[in-house]
Every structure is written in C-alpha cells, then in structure tokens.
Amino acid sequence: xxxxxxxxxxxxxxxxxxxxxxxxxxxxxxxxxxxxxxxxxxxxxxxxxxxxxxxxxxxxxxxxxxxxxxxxxxxxxxxxxxxxxxxxxxxxxxxxxxxxxxxxxxxxxxxxxxxxxxxxxxxxxxxxxxxxxxxxxxxxxxxxxxxxxxxxxxxxxxxxxxxxxxxxxxxxxxxxxxxxxxxxxxxxxxxxxxxxxxxxxxxxxxxxxxxxxxxxxxxxxxxxxxxxxxxxxxxxxxxxxxxxxxxxxxxxxxxxxxxxxxxxxxxxxxxxxxxxxxxxxxxxxxxxxxxxxxxxxxxxxxxxxxxxxxxxxxxxxxxxxxxxxxxxxxxxxxxxxxxxxxxxxxxxxxxxxxxxxxxxxxxxxxxxxxxxxxxxxxxxxxxxxxxxxxxxxxxxxxxxxxxxxxxxxxxxxxxxxxxxxxxxxxxxxxxxxxxxxxxxxxxxxxxxxxxxxxxxxxxxxxxxxxxxxxxxxxxxxxxxxxxxxxxxxxxxxxxxxxxxxxxxxxxxxxxxxxxxxxxxxxxxxxxxxxxxxxxxxxxxxxxxxxxxxx
Amino acid sequence: xxxxxxxxxxxxxxxxxxxxxxxxxxxxxxxxxxxxxxxxxxxxxxxxxxxxxxxxxxxxxxxxxxxxxxxxxxxxxxxxxxxxxxxxxxxxxxxxxxxxxxxxxxxxxxxxxxxxxxxxxxxxxxxxxxxxxxxxxxxxxxxxxxxxxxxxxxxxxxxxxxxxxxxxxxxxxxxxxxxxxxxxxxxxxxxxxxxxxxxxxxxxxxxxxxxxxxxxxxxxxxxxxxxxxxxxxxxxxxxxxxxxxxxxxxxxxxxxxxxxxxxxxxxxxxxxxxxxxxxxxxxxxxxxxxxxxxxxxxxxxxxxxxxxxx
Numbered sequence: 001x002x003x004x005x006x007x008x009x010x011x012x013x014x015x016x017x018x019x020x021x022x023x024x025x026x027x028x029x030x031x032x033x034x035x036x037x038x039x040x041x042x043x044x045x046x047x048x049x050x051x052x053x054x055x056x057x058x059x060x061x062x063x064x065x066x067x068x069x070x071x072x073x074x075x076x077x078x079x080x081x082x083x084x085x086x087x088x089x090x091x092x093x094x095x096x097x098x099x100x101x102x103x104x105x106x107x108x109x110x111x112x113x114x115x116x117x118x119x120x121x122x123x124x125x126x127x128x129x130x131x132x133x134x135x136x137x138x139x140x141x142x143x144x145x146x147x148x149x150x151x152x153x154x155x156x157x158x159x160x161x162x163x164x165x166x167x168x169x170x171x172x173x174x175x176x177x178x179x180x181x182x183x184x185x186x187x188x189x190x191x192x193x194x195x196x197x198x199x200x201x202x203x204x205x206x207x208x209x210x211x212x213x214x215x216x217x218x219x220x221x222x223x224x225x226x227x228x229x230x231x232x233x234x235x236x237x238x239x240x241x242x243x244x245x246x247x248x249x250x251x252x253x254x255x256x257x258x259x260x261x262x263x264x265x266x267x268x269x270x271x272x273x274x275x276x277x278x279x280x281x282x283x284x285x286x287x288x289x290x291x292x293x294x295x296x297x298x299x300x301x302x303x304x305x306x307x308x309x310x311x312x313x314x315x316x317x318x319x320x321x322x323x324x325x326x327x328x329x330x331x332x333x334x335x336x337x338x339x340x341x342x343x344x345x346x347x348x349x350x351x352x353x354x355x356x357x358x359x360x361x362x363x364x365x366x367x368x369x370x371x372x373x374x375x376x377x378x379x380x381x382x383x384x385x386x387x388x389x390x391x392x393x394x395x396x397x398x399x400x401x402x403x404x405x406x407x408x409x410x411x412x413x414x415x416x417x418x419x420x421x422x423x424x425x426x427x428x429x430x431x432x433x434x435x436x437x438x439x440x441x442x443x444x445x446x447x448x449x450x451x452x453x454x455x456x457x458x459x460x461x462x463x464x465x466x467x468x469x470x471x472x473x474x475x476x477x478x479x480x481x482x483x484x485x486x487x488x489x490x491x492x493x494x495x496x497x498x499x500x501x502x503x504x505x506x507x508x509x510x511x512x513x514x515x516x517x518x519x520x521x522x523x524x525x526x527x528x529x530x531x532x533x534x535x536x537x538x539x540x541x542x543x544x545x546x547x548x549x550x
Numbered sequence: 551x552x553x554x555x556x557x558x559x560x561x562x563x564x565x566x567x568x569x570x571x572x573x574x575x576x577x578x579x580x581x582x583x584x585x586x587x588x589x590x591x592x593x594x595x596x597x598x599x600x601x602x603x604x605x606x607x608x609x610x611x612x613x614x615x616x617x618x619x620x621x622x623x624x625x626x627x628x629x630x631x632x633x634x635x636x637x638x639x640x641x642x643x644x645x646x647x648x649x650x651x652x653x654x655x656x657x658x659x660x661x662x663x664x665x666x667x668x669x670x671x672x673x674x675x676x677x678x679x680x681x682x683x684x685x686x687x688x689x690x691x692x693x694x695x696x697x698x699x700x701x702x703x704x705x706x707x708x709x710x711x712x713x714x715x716x717x718x719x720x721x722x723x724x725x726x727x728x729x730x731x732x733x734x735x736x737x738x739x740x741x742x743x744x745x746x747x748x749x750x751x752x753x754x755x756x757x758x759x760x761x762x763x764x765x766x767x768x769x770x771x772x773x774x775x776x777x778x779x780x781x782x783x784x785x786x787x788x789x790x791x792x793x794x795x796x797x798x799x800x801x802x803x804x805x806x807x808x809x810x811x812x813x814x815x816x817x818x819x820x821x822x823x824x825x826x827x828x829x830x831x832x833x834x835x836x837x838x839x840x841x842x843x844x845x846x847x848x849x850x851x852x853x854x855x856x857x858x859x860x
Contacts, residue, residue, distance in 0.1 A: 049673070182584045183675040189584035190591070198735070221752075244748025475588070503726050504596040507719065508832035510568075510603045510630040511839055513561040514849075515645070516638045 003036045004043065004423050005416065011425050013411035014156045016077060027078040027474060030191050035075065040421045046184050047074050047418060053180045059173070059234055071467030072177055074418050076188070077428060077449040081476035084445065087150065087158060087432055090342030092441040093332060095146045095434050098165055098319045100335035102142045105318055106132050116334045117327050124402050125324065126372050127166075127317025129280060131287045135304050135314065138213050139438035142313035144275070145204065146434045147171075147448075150342065152413035159343050159410075161429060162325060165316045167277050170448040170468075171200060171433050172235035175242075177470040178446070193475040195445040200433070201242035203444075204275075207437035208243075211309045212272045219272035221245045222262065224253070226278050226294045236277050250278070255298035260308045273309045274299075280314050322371040322405045323349060345410055350401035359406040360397065363390050366406045367458075368397070379459055383409060412458055415469065417451055427452045429460050430471065445473040551649070556704045557847035558646035562658070563708025564839075565639035569632045570685035571716035572602070573678040575723065576623055576632075578740040580674050582732040583615055590730055591615065598622075601722050603630060619674060626665075632681055636665045639688075649701055654691045661688075703784045707842065710781035711805075714774050715835040717741070718828040721764055721774075725824035734760030741772045761824070762817050774831060778809040781838070788846070800841035808834035 010022050017028040024032055035043070054060065054069035061070055079087075104111050105122055112119045122128055147168025149161040178197050182189055205221065212219035225236035227249050240247035252262050253271065261268040276283065282292040284299040302308045318324060326347045329340045348355040348366075359366060363382055370378040380393050397404050414425035432447035449469040450460035460466045579598055583589045595613040596606040604621050606613055625631040629638040640662035643650050650658075661684045669680050689709075696702045720740070724731040734757050738744040747763045747770075767773040771780075785802045786792075797803050808831055812820065820827055 182581060183673065186580065186584040186674070193588070241745055242748070244745075244750075244752050503593060504600045504606060505726075506605065507601040507603050507722070508829055508836060510715075511836055512629040513557065513564075513638065513642060515557070516561070516629050516641060 004038070004040060004418075004421075005032065005036060006422075008416065008423060009425065011411075011414050012154070013425075013427065014152050014154055014413040015425055016152075016413055016415040016428070027080050031076060031078060031188065034185070034188050034191075035416075035423065043074055043418055044421070049184050050074065050180050053183065054176070057176065059176050061231060070173065071453065072173075072180060073451055073467055073469045074184070075416050075423065076181060076185075076470045076472045077415050077430070078192075078472045078474065081474055083158075084473045086341060087430075087447075088443045088445075090158065090160075090340070091146070091148045091150075091432050091434050091443050093336065093338060093341050094148055094160065094163065094328065095143055095165075095436055095441045097328065097332040097335050098146070098163060099141065099143050099436065101324075101331050102165075102313070102316060102319055103140065104335075106135070106315060111331065111334060114334070116330055117324070121321075121323060121327070122318060125318045125321045127280070127315070127321055129288075129315040129317075131284075131300055132313065132315030135300070136306070137211065137313055138306065138309055139211050141207070141211055141311075141436050141438050142316055143319075143436055144207050144211060144311040145171075146436070147431045148434065150430045150432065151345070151410060152430075153345075154411050156413075157343070158430075159345050160325075160328070161345060162322065163320055163328070164431075165312060165319050167279065167312065168431070168433065169232045169235055169277070170431055170450075171444070172232075172238040173468050174433070174444065174446050174448050174471070175200060175238065177468060181470040192472065194472040195475050197444060197446040200435075200444050201239060203435045203437075203442055204239065205243040205245070207435045208273045208275055208309075208311055210437045210439075211311055213306055213309060216272050220270060221273040221275065222248045222253075222271050224248055224250070224274050224276040224278055226250075226282070230277075232277065239275070250292075250294045250296050253296045253299075255296055255302050258302055258305045258307055260296065260299060260302050271308060273311060275311050280317060283310070283314065317372070320372075322347075322369055323351075323402065326405065345407050348406040350397060350404055350406060355406075356397065356401055360394055363394060365409065367409055368393060368404055368406045371403055371405055381409065381458060409458070412452075412460070415449075415451070417453070417467075417469075419453065419455075424455070426455070427458055427460065428469065446471045551700050553847045553849075555646045555649050556700065557843070558642040559649065559701055559704040560708040560842065560847075561642045562639050562646070562650070563705040563710075564712040565629065565635040565642065566658075566685050566688045567709045567712040568630070568635045568716065569639070569681055571713065571720070572622060572630075572632050572635070573681035573685075574740040575602070575716070575720050576619065577675060577678040578720075578732045578736050579618070579723070580615055580678075582736060588730075593730065594727060597726050598723055601719050601726070623674070623677065624670060633665050633670075636662050636681075636684075651691070651695045653695055654688065657684075657687055657691055700788065703788050704846075707781055707784035707788070710777045710784065711835050711839055711842075713772060714777035714781065714805075715832050717764060717772055717774050717777065718831040718835075721761065722825055722828040722832075725828060734764075737764065743770055743772060746770055758817060758821060761821055765812055765820065766817075775809060775812055778805050778812075778831075781805050782809070785842075799845070801838040801845065804834045804838040804841060 008018065010018060010020065017025060017032065019025055050072050051069040054072065055067070059070050060067040101111065105128070111117050112122065143165045145168055147164040147170065149164065150158045151161050153159055174197055208221045209219055221243065222245055223236055223240040225233060225247055227233070230236070237247055246262065248262055253260055254263070260271045260274070262271050278294050281288045282294040284295050284297065285292045286297050287300045299308070299310070300314065303310050303314070325344065326349055329344055332338060332340045348359050350356045350359060366382045368380045368382070380389060382390070412427040412429055415428050416423040417426040419426065428449050428451045430447050430449050433444045435442045449471045450466045451469055452458060452460045453467050579594065583591055583594060591614055592612045595615060595618045598618060599606045599613065599621065602622055621631060623632045626633045626637055628634040640658045643655050643658045647655060669677055672680070692705055696705070720737060724734065724737055735744065738747050738760055741764065743763065747760065750763065750767070751759050763770065764773055766775045768776060770776060782802055782805050785799055789799055797806065811830070812827070
C-alpha cells in the first residue's frame with residue numbers, strides 16, 4: 001500500500017529512522033507504524049491542530065507583522081535510553097568542566113598558569129567581563145542552566161556543536177511541544193513509554209533557591225525579562241508562571257543600600273535571586289551599556305556584596321566563545337581528570353598561520369562561524385555561499401583571525417519531517433537542557449530538537465527558518481521507578497499490607513433529579529403519555545369545532 | 551416560587567457543573583494515560599469508573615479509556631455522564647422555561663444540540679475544552695442576567711453542592727491510585743487551580759500543600775471548603791429565619807458539619823484518611839441534596855385509588 005513514506009530517500013547523513021539499508025531503526029517502529037496508517041489529509045489535520053493549539057496559547061513568532069505559530073513538526077524525534085545515558089553523562093561532564101573553568105577564569109586562572117589555555121584566549125574574548133571579577137556566587141554555581149547543542153554525525157555519534165551557558169532559551173518549547181503532542185497523538189503515547197518533561201520548572205526553582213545568598217530563610221526568586229517585545233517573552237512568562245514567581249522587567253526593580261528590591265502594591269520587597277533573561281551588556285547601566293533601559297542600575301554591586309544572586313552569572317559568555325570551545329576537551333581532562341564523553345566537531349583555530357592558510361584555501365568546503373555568535377548569526381556555509389560572499393569572508397578572516405573558527409561541513413542527522421504533504425528527511429540538531437543546583441547536574445530527559453525546514457539546509461536556528469520537534473526519550477523501565485507492584489501481579493496488590501485495597505471499591509452514588517429518572521421509569525412514561533394525550537384531545541376538539549365550517 | 555420550578559433550577563446548576571467537572575476529571579485521566587509512561591490503564595480506568603459510580607465489568611475484561619469515555623462522556627441517556635447531564639440540564643430548563651432567562655435557555659438548548667453534533671467525534675481533549683467553555687458561558691449568563699433572588703440561590707446552591715461533591719471525587723481518584731495516579735499537579739491544573747496554587751505557595755509544590763489547597767483554600771472557588779461555604783450561604787439566604795440556637799435546616803447542618811470537620815482538622819490527619827474523608831464529603835452532599843428536596847421540593851405523594859375500599 002502506498003503511504004507517506006514512499007520514496008523516502010536514504011540520505012548521505014545519518015537518518016534517525018532508517019539505517020543504511022533502508023531498514024527501520026527500532027525506536028521508530030511504532031512512530032512509523034502509526035504514521036503509515038494516516039493519509040496526507042489526516043496528517044495535515046493533525047498538523048493544523050498543533051498549529052491551532054500554538055496560536056491559541058500564543059506560542060508564536062512575528063513574521064512580517066503577522067503572528068505565526070512556532071512550527072512544530074508532527075513526527076517526534078525518538079531517543080533510546082542507552083543513547084540518552086551518553087547524552088546525560090556527556091552534558092553533565094561538560095557543565096561541570098565549564099563551571100570549573102569559569103570559577104578559574106574569574107579567580108586564580110590556574111589553567112593559564114598550568115599552560116592549558118593561553119591567557120590571550122581569555123583576555124581577547126569579547127565576552128570576558130572584568131566587571132564579573134570577584135563576584136563569588138553563594139553556592140559556587142555560575143551555570144545554573146546550560147543548553148549544550150549536540151548533533152549526530154554521519155557515523156551516528158553525538159558531538160557537541162556549541163555550549164550555551166549565558167541565557168540558553170528554548171526550554172518552553174520542550175514543555176509546550178510535549179503538551180501539544182500528547183493531545184494530538186494520544187495513541188502514540190499509549191504505545192511508547194516516553195519520559196515526562198514537566199519536572200523542569202520545579203528543578204529550576206530548586207536550583208535557584210539553592211543559589212540564594214546565605215542567611216535568607218525564604219528567598220524571593222524573580223525572572224527578569226527584557227519585556228513583551230522580546231522574541232522569547234513567551235518562555236519567560238511560562239517559566240515564571242510554572243515556578244509561581246514574579247516576572248519582572250528592569251523598571252520593576254531598583255537597588256538601594258546594596259540590596260535589590262521590586263516595587264509592589266505592598267511597598268518594596270527584597271529580591272534574592274534573579275533568573276535573568278537579559279544579556280550581560282544590558283544588565284546594569286552603571287557597569288555596562290549606559291543607555292540600557294532593560295537593566296537595574298547598581299545590580300552588579302549588589303551581587304558583588306553577595307546580597308543578590310544573578311543566574312546565570314555575569315561573564316559566562318567567555319565559556320561560550322567558540323575558540324574556547326576548541327579547548328573544552330582539554331579543560332575536561334584538566335579540571336575533572338576524565339576523558340570527554342562527547343567529542344567536539346573538528347575545528348581550525350585561525351590564529352595559527354598554517355591553519356589559516358589551509359582554511360583560506362578550502363573556504364568553499366568549510367563552515368565558518370564567528371566566535372561570539374549565537375542564533376546562527378554570521379555563519380557562512382562554504383558549499384552554499386556565492387563567490388562574492390567567500391571573497392568578503394576571506395578578507396574578514398585575514399583581518400580578524402581571533403574572531404572566527406572554521407569547521408568541516410558536518411552532515412547533521414536527518415529525521416522524517418512532514419513537508420508539502422509527505423515525509424521527507426530534514427536535518428536536525430538537539431539541545432538538551434541541564435540544571436545545576438550546586439550538588440548535581442540534572443539533564444532534562446527530552447530537549448529541543450530543531451529542524452531545518454528547507455531541503456538540504458544545515459542551519460537549524462528558528463531565526464533562520466527552523467522548526468522544532470518534540471523529543472521523546474524512551475523510559476527503560478517497564479515499571480514506575482520505586483514501584484512495589486510487580487508486572488504480573490494482581491492490580492492493586494501493591495497496597496499497604498493489612499489495609500484493604502480500595503482502588504476499585506464502589507464509590508458514593510451520584511444523585512439525579514427524580515424527574516429525570518433514566519428512561520423507562522414508569523411514572524415518567526405515564527406523565528409523558530398523559531401530557532401528549534392531553535394535546536391530542538385538544539387537537540381533536542379543535543378539529544371537531546372547525547368541522548362544521550367547511 | 552413553585553417547588554417544581556425551584557427543583558429544576560437547582561438541577562440546572564448541578565447538571566451543568568457536573569458536565570464541567572466530569573470533563574475536567576476525564577481530561578486529567580486521558581492525559582495521564584497518554585503522558586505517564588508507567589500508567590496502568592486497566593487499573594486507573596476501573597478506579598475512575600468506581601469513583602464515578604459506575605460498576606466496572608466484573609468478568610475481568612480489560613477496561614480501556616475508550617470504555618470510560620463511552621460511559622462517562624458520551625452516554626446521552628445517563629445523567630451522570632457529560633452528554634447525559636447536558637441533556638438533563640436542558641430538560642430541566644425546559645420545565646422552568648418561564649423563569650429561566652431566554653439567553654440561558656438558548657445557551658443550554660444550543661449546548662445540548664451541539665452535543666449531538668460533530669463535537670461528539672472530536673478528539674477527546676477538544677471535546678472536554680468545548681464542555682468547559684459551554685459551562686463557562688452558562689455560568690457567565692447566570693451571573694450577568696439573573697436577579698439575586700430565589701432563582702439565583704437555587705441554581706448556585708445546586709452548583710456548589712455538585713462542585714464540592716465532584717472535587718471530592720477528583721481528589722478520591724488521586725487518593726486511591728497513589729503514585730500511579732495523575733499526581734496533584736495535574737489535578738490542580740484540571741481545576742484551573744495550578745497557577746493560583748503556585749502563586750499562593752510560590753512554586754514550592756508538595757503533595758500535602760496541593761491536597762490542602764483543593765480541600766481547604768478559602769479563596770479558590772473550586773476548593774471543597776469554598777464550595778461548601780457558598781452552598782451554606784445560599785441556604786441561609788433561602789431560609790433566613792433562624793432560631794436562637796443551633797441550626798434547624800438539615801441541609802445546612804450536613805454541609806456545615808462536614809465543612810467544619812475539614813476546616814478544623816489537622817491537614818496531616820486529613821491526608822492520612824483521605825479516601826474516607828472524601829467519602830464523608832460526598833455523602834454529606836448527597837444527604838444535603840435530599841434535605842433540600844425534602845424541605846423545598848415536596849412532591850405530592852402519589853395517590854392510588856383502591857377499588858375495594860368503596
């Protein structure tokens with residue numbers, strides 16, 4: 001029978017659904033079986049329902065002045081438990097290493113003294129902020145939330161593409177994608193054991209509370225947003241809502257006497273932890289951009305005094321620097337004494353004259369990225385660039401080799417995606433989110449899978465025409481962790497011994513209006529019949545009255 | 551006001567609230583079965599049916615969500631299902647047509663007509679949203695276009711008793727299933743209470759607090775304590791003559807006793823016997839409903855003529 005997977009090509013990249021021989025990979029069996037049963041119209045209807053749900057919730061972005069729903073593809077991305085274990089260990093390790101690196105950079109700089117990283121590297125990073133020097137976070141955590149972008153290369157292994165330890169965004173889509181998918185594809189959820197993602201806000205709040213200044217018994221946490229016009233405002237409000245904390249803008253806060261307060265109807269209220277979604281440069285006009293209307297004057301001083309915690313910490317951007325990225329495997333070995341679980345993508349450091357020469361020669365087959373960029377800005381994909389673009393790039397690289405890195409074109413893995421009425425392979429990446437509470441790095445079982453919707457496109461950022469997919473991490477256990485109920489046992493047998501099991505004991509009857517007694521009640525039928533007869537009598541009487549006239 | 555009319559008004563309040571609350575309970579459960587990788591469908595469905603006063607099939611056949619939806623959502627003949635209570639609400643409004651405002655009548659009538667239409671085949675979540683929206687429109691029309699006289703008091707009395715009863719049932723589903731249940735967060739969400747709760751407790755969710763919120767919060771309109779309080783207030787307004795001591799109204803006595811029992815108990819004690827406590831609430835609601843009928847809606851005893859007496 002023809003289905004929507006007909007002509008699904010076996011691509012050069014690693015495909016998440018099909019292996020090299022065109023056979024289904026195990027995690028996708030159920031998804032494939034369900035999708036095969038649907039017609040193009042049915043899939044379109046489901047896709048419309050997803051889009052409609054997002055319009056109603058306001059999960060939209062602005063496109064030429066029109067509100068468009070954030071594109072969510074109908075086919076989920078499925079990850080096996082074993083694969084996820086690797087991701088969890090790798091991301092956790094990376095966050096711990098970057099945490100140690102940041103503490104070192106804004107402290108003794110042992111790594112420089114020991115020759116692991118050159119001092120030039122740190123000092124020349126545009127995201128290294130002297131203002132952050134000497135700000136000691138109360139529980140030692142600078143990376144409260146991290147988003148580590150992963151890709152799957154041609155051989156099927158996960159590699160790190162970049163680290164985001166400034167203000168990683170996108171977790172709201174993980175939460176809202178799941179809710180929308182559960183409503184649209186209930187049959188899939190019932191056949192697969194997908195690990196839930198609803199825990200994230202609670203974990204985040206716990207980590208933020210743990211980061212509060214010492215000696216505050218009941219800390220006040222706020223989320224600081226740039227405002228409603230920010231493209232991630234939906235995420236800011238969602239997190240604030242789900243954590244039950246105040247969502248504030250810069251103008252709602254003020255600092256006084258070394259402490260930060262918010263203006264409320266009950267007067268000023270002290271703020272202890274600020275989960276900020278405002279970039280460093282806008283955070284404090286006293287320290288950074290003087291024209292910033294989004295920040296709070298004096299905020300950094302309060303943080304330096306230890307009276308307020310800023311999460312994530314100021315100056316984390318130095319760890320996101322793409323040139324620093326090339327040193328992360330060394331940093332993992334240096335700080336943790338471990339071998340990296342997740343490898344990097346091979347990268348040329350252009351400050352090395354030989355590397356620069358090689359890269360300039362092969363510019364048309366490489367990907368070149370600015371070291372301080374995010375959101376896919378400024379990336380030039382060699383094979384897809386015009387000659388003029390490459391020439392312009394060449395002179396820029398020669399002028400500022402510190403500002404750029406070069407990587408081979410990695411064929412990101414592909415997954416089936418619903419495009420123009422059929423399923424087609426499209427490139428995806430994966431951003432898992434990690435929360436660090438000072439004791440433990442917790443990785444959300446899920447994460448944001450971004451998909452590049454144009455054919456062959458390798459840049460997946462939503463600002464570059466990307467969509468997203470719900471990421472399903474399958475549960476290993478057949479049973480709930482900690483459940484005492486054995487799989488083959490009697491339902492309800494897990495109850496406390498001695499207490500009679502009442503799981504299915506009859507409940508209290510639901511009463512109804514006696515006049516509405518279920519059909520068949522004798523008195524009701526009599527009543528109805530008599531009322532109808534009455535009517536018939538009247539009609540007959542009228543007929544008789546009218547008869548003589550004709 | 552005629553007793554018969556008052557009874558219809560009382561039941562309009564109850565049925566519409568029942569449809570609303572049943573939709574909320576079912577939505578939670580369907581979502582639980584979809585999202586929880588460890589859900590035990592048969593057990594959860596049997597438990598839900600039992601709580602909602604439907605005997606589960608005894609012959610050991612597996613009960614799935616389709617079965618539950620057929621019985622509790624779409625059965626038009628049974629006034630304890632969603633469709634059934636929407637039909638019943640409309641029938642009651644028809645009987646009290648001259649008292650019920652035209653807007654309200656048309657809304658109930660349209661709702662019942664739509665319940666037979668395409669919405670029946672919509673995905674369950676959409677169906678439940680539709681039910682909640684219709685119930686909200688009914689509540690809005692009642693609120694904006696009903697004089698605060700007996701009409702209002704009887705409708706709100708019915709609604710509040712039903713709400714206390716249904717919230718108790720919702721809590722029972724969780725109390726019975728324990729860790730296999732939907733979880734308190736989902737329960738709160740289904741009542742539209744989640745955000746209000748998070749703000750009240752500043753995000754620190756714990757099972758005790760969540761249960762406490764649904765049981766005892768004085769400010770949240772769907773909590774049991776609040777619903778019982780509103781019901782008592784309606785009864786006070788309906789029968790304002792009060793003696794110098796005690797409470798003469800049986801319905802008020804029932805509701806007041808169970809409310810104070812909740813309010814003055816230690817939360818830990820309540821939680822350790824949650825299913826029993828919730829059963830007490832449901833029984834009290836049921837007895838109060840009977841007492842209201844006995845006092846306000848007396849029906850003439852059916853007279854039967856026996857020939858031999860002549």
